Amino acid sequence: MKLNKTLTALAVSASFGLSGQAFALGTGAGTDITNTVTLGYTVNTVEQTDLTQNATFKVDTKVDFNITNDETETVKVTPKGVNYISTYTVTSTSNDALGFNLSTADLATGTQDFLTGTVEDNIQLNASLSIFVEEGTNAGYQSGEDTAVNITGLAADDSVKVYVIVTTPIADTLVDGDIASIALTASARQSDGSAIPDHNDDAFDPITKQYVVATASLTENTAFEVGTAKFTDPDDATNSDKFTIDVTVINDPMCDAGLTSASTADYSAGNCPNNTVVNNTYKPKAIPGAMVKYTLKAKNSGSAAATAVSFVQDLADIGDADSDTSLDLVQNSLDNVSVTFTGAGNDTDNSTANVLTVDVDSFAKDDVITITFTAIVE
Incomplete structure (x- = not known):
């Protein structure tokens, strides 16, 4: 008791x-x-x-992270170009240091997610892609520094830049506006890059650090868009494949007995001065000694400016379509070059008596050029 x-x-x-x-x-x-x-x-x-x-x-370790695409628009690439970069940020939201294996894939054509919307993927890029991780000494991709291809030792709440780079030339068959969607996938690993033991279904062990996998892998898309100059016919929207060159006969010896390569008169509408031989309604024809006028027109209908543009025509290259040796235009008869350019760039006529050369230092989107010159038929 x-x-x-x-x-x-x-x-x-x-x-x-x-x-x-x-x-x-x-x-x-x-x-x-x-x-x-x-x-x-x-x-x-x-x-x-x-x-x-x-x-x-x-x-225990909570495995969690996210990927964001740093781009604000499609990454512009040029046919035959190389070393185009799309930048991502991988951020650890874990409470432990993690590593990540990284990989890329060229996605199938069709509608693909991109940033806050979608893009229409219509091509395969058909170029080599490489992944490099920011080393940290200097910001932005540095080929001599950023050599790691996977992430190791990313501290909790820390982030790192990842660069997806086109490392072989883009095919020159791609055209302005083509889009290729590329996916970057990050798969979580331990800090040293080894595989994570998944303890999600294991019993709680108070003396062991266990891994709880909230996010095993994530994929985020980028988009490479072909942006290039495209020279088309400014007068015909349906002719979108190339610029144009037309030829007319503006004078001949029947019409003007004093015709030389320096003549500037245009009698294509009639009223020839030699009306004792031909009447006033006679139109010049492409007979030997006639003057022909070439008109070249081009518009940049692409999305990118072209630089160092040069239009060249050598009279020696204008020959009989049925013969490699016969010349149809009199050598050194090129004359009356006229250039009209709508853009802000500088256009320069560097022509000689035998070779038309017109150079434009900058040919912006929607700029139009018209070039005319004359020559004498052999």
């Missing part, structure tokens, strides 16, 4: 307190969390020595 009374007194007078309690939210993986419980009590109004008990466990 005495024992029972003592126990009763103990139970009634006892009080419990918690001290040193910690919470693991945001705590680094592998951290030991120790919770201490203190039991304080009195017996028959006499305070007794407190009792304490500890419980310790390790904080």
